[in-house]
Amino acid sequence: MKTNFRTYYLYLILFFLAGVIIIPLYVSVMGGFKHTGELRTNSLGLPIDWKFENYISLLVNSDFWLFLWNSTVYAVGTTFFVVLFASMTAFVFAHVKFAANKFLYNYFLLGLMFPFATAILPLFLRVRDFGLLGTSWAVIIPQIAFGLGFSIILFRGFFRQMPKEIFEAAVCDGCSYIQFYFRFTLPLSTPILATVSVITLTGSWNNYLLPLIMINDESLYSWPMGIMVFRGEYFTDWGKILAYVSLTLVPAVVFFFALQKYIVAGLTGGAVKE
Amino acid sequence: MRSAKLDALLSRYYTIIIFLIPALTIFTLFVVLPIGEAAYYSFFRWNGYGAPEKFVGFKNYEFLFKNRVFILSLKNNFYIIAISLFVQLPFALLIALMISDKLRGAAFFRTIFFLPFILAEIVTALIWAYIYDGNYGLVAAIWGFFGAEAPFVLGDKDWALVAILIVIFWKFFGIHMMIYIAGLQAISKEVLEAAKVDGAGPITTAFRIKIPMLIPTIKLSVFLSLLGSLQLFDIIMPLTGGGPSNVTHSMVSYLYYFGVMRMKVGFGSAVGVVIFLICLFIAIGYQRTLMRDDNENKF
Numbered sequence: 001m002k003t004n005f006r007t008y009y010l011y012l013i014l015f016f017l018a019g020v021i022i023i024p025l026y027v028s029v030m031g032g033f034k035h036t037g038e039l040r041t042n043s044l045g046l047p048i049d050w051k052f053e054n055y056i057s058l059l060v061n062s063d064f065w066l067f068l069w070n071s072t073v074y075a076v077g078t079t080f081f082v083v084l085f086a087s088m089t090a091f092v093f094a095h096v097k098f099a100a101n102k103f104l105y106n107y108f109l110l111g112l113m114f115p116f117a118t119a120i121l122p123l124f125l126r127v128r129d130f131g132l133l134g135t136s137w138a139v140i141i142p143q144i145a146f147g148l149g150f151s152i153i154l155f156r157g158f159f160r161q162m163p164k165e166i167f168e169a170a171v172c173d174g175c176s177y178i179q180f181y182f183r184f185t186l187p188l189s190t191p192i193l194a195t196v197s198v199i200t201l202t203g204s205w206n207n208y209l210l211p212l213i214m215i216n217d218e219s220l221y222s223w224p225m226g227i228m229v230f231r232g233e234y235f236t237d238w239g240k241i242l243a244y245v246s247l248t249l250v251p252a253v254v255f256f257f258a259l260q261k262y263i264v265a266g267l268t269g270g271a272v273k274e
Numbered sequence: 275m276r277s278a279k280l281d282a283l284l285s286r287y288y289t290i291i292i293f294l295i296p297a298l299t300i301f302t303l304f305v306v307l308p309i310g311e312a313a314y315y316s317f318f319r320w321n322g323y324g325a326p327e328k329f330v331g332f333k334n335y336e337f338l339f340k341n342r343v344f345i346l347s348l349k350n351n352f353y354i355i356a357i358s359l360f361v362q363l364p365f366a367l368l369i370a371l372m373i374s375d376k377l378r379g380a381a382f383f384r385t386i387f388f389l390p391f392i393l394a395e396i397v398t399a400l401i402w403a404y405i406y407d408g409n410y411g412l413v414a415a416i417w418g419f420f421g422a423e424a425p426f427v428l429g430d431k432d433w434a435l436v437a438i439l440i441v442i443f444w445k446f447f448g449i450h451m452m453i454y455i456a457g458l459q460a461i462s463k464e465v466l467e468a469a470k471v472d473g474a475g476p477i478t479t480a481f482r483i484k485i486p487m488l489i490p491t492i493k494l495s496v497f498l499s500l501l502g503s504l505q506l507f508d509i510i511m512p513l514t515g516g517g518p519s520n521v522t523h524s525m526v527s528y529l530y531y532f533g534v535m536r537m538k539v540g541f542g543s544a545v546g547v548v549i550f551l552i553c554l555f556i557a558i559g560y561q562r563t564l565m566r567d568d569n570e571n572k573f
Contacts (some may be wrong), residue, residue, distance in 0.1 A: 027404075089294055118549055121547065242404060
């Protein structure tokens with residue numbers, strides 16, 4: 001009896017909370033299908049008069065696709081180099097004994113505590129002085145730099161848990177470290193490769209501050225910058241803005257459901273001691 | 275003829291050099307040096323062109339701590355931290371305890387509650403800017419239902435920050451819940467079984483066993499929450515952009531408006547250094563938690 005009573009309240013709370021999460025997302029997607037007048041009178045219900053123009057006008061808008069493409073370039077470029085460099089570094093930390101091993105590892109760890117905001121202005125000057133402004137590298141390189149620390153931790157943890165025997169056997173067979181890395185370590189590390197890739201991809205895809213600082217040229221805008229410009233143009237024309245929001249929301253949600261396992265592993269894996 | 279041993283040694287050095295150089299170079303040039311440069315530039319008045327020449331000592335810092343808007347942004351950051359630590363995290367813990375057991379539908383709730391975390395902050399804030407809109411949004415609908423004139427919370431000096439805090443809560447409690455759930459799953463089943471045999475109910479178990487065993491996890495989520503709160507920017511921009519009358523700035527949005535947009539490199543760097551020092555202060559307190567690097571730990 002008592003248990004049933006408790007369970008009842010438990011579900012009541014959980015469903016209420018789920019509603020608080022879902023309703024804002026639902027009204028946004030539906031809002032994109034409504035006329036401005038209907039948004040005023042009917043913000044919760046399904047659209048009475050479905051209006052597809054908001055979505056269609058975006059889907060045929062070349063800027064919309066351009067911004068998505070730019071963000072894709074930033075995300076893929078960043079992820080490729082973060083995965084490559086961080087895994088190489090972590091491999092050395094995990095398998096190669098040398099005097100400065102621990103020191104260098106802590107050096108990267110320390111970087112985790114440096115707030116990105118502190119470095120913004122000097123970072124901008126460095127990127128400018130290297131002549132990278134106006135190119136995709138202005139976004140990609142700083143993102144790589146700030147993505148390395150956490151990825152190195154994740155890779156190192158994984159590499160260390162791989163059975164030592166494989167490594168010893170391979171070295172005896174005359175396999176060099178570099179060959180070992182490419183022939184054994186990487187192929188055996190798919191779960192952690194997936195985890196680091198997914199985290200880096202999402203981080204870059206959603207990044208707003210860095211591209212905002214680095215990019216002046218509208219043809220290089222990322223989609224979060226694009227959506228903010230769009231908001232500035234159609235200030236309270238919510239139907240248009242919500243359509244834009246929804247079009248970026250849907251892929252994110254699909255991506256999340258497909259790769260949830262890796263996202264969660266990455267975000268909690270570094271945090272939880274086993 | 276070189277010996278095999280020498281070959282192995284050389285191979286080791288090549289590996290170290292080849293594998294470490296890319297990461298070390300990029301990390302040093304684009305993370306470590308800029309932090310040091312920020313400290314240096316903060317003593318100058320400089321627009322970023324030519325070399326910094328106009329040395330002003332601590333003037334930038336003096337101005338900063340006499341500036342009403344900056345002090346307000348500092349306060350806002352501390353409100354955000356306080357609400358995160360004392361409301362959001364306990365709430366996340368409660369939910370984690372509620373759905374970590376053999377509750378039916380646990381996976382469903384976990385996924386739903388975690389969902390806002392993966393949305394871009396910009397998108398989250400735009401959705402809420404709509405919801406808060408006194409003419410069109412949900413707030414308007416709810417007020418309208420009761421026949422009242424809806425407020426424009428984001429334009430109201432007293433309520434704008436509260437509105438932002440609600441969005442932060444909505445977006446971030448799920449990740450902390452997820453971290454706690456992962457921590458709870460790592461608690462050994464035998465301990466929990468033993469408690470059950472001894473007649474401990476769910477509440478006793480939570481307070482006497484689960485929460486104490488979760489302390490390292492809680493410390494980490496507190497750390498992440500602190501650093502995240504201090505760097506808040508994206509959520510503020512679409513909601514209020516720091517307004518009305520500059521009362522909802524965070525330190526980073528202050529840095530953006532008053533340092534970056536006006537290309538005041540010295541002054542902006544001083545803001546950056548203040549943020550850095552607060553983070554450093556927190557990190558030192560956490561040194562032992564974060565650096566416990568024994569032989570097998572990940573962190």
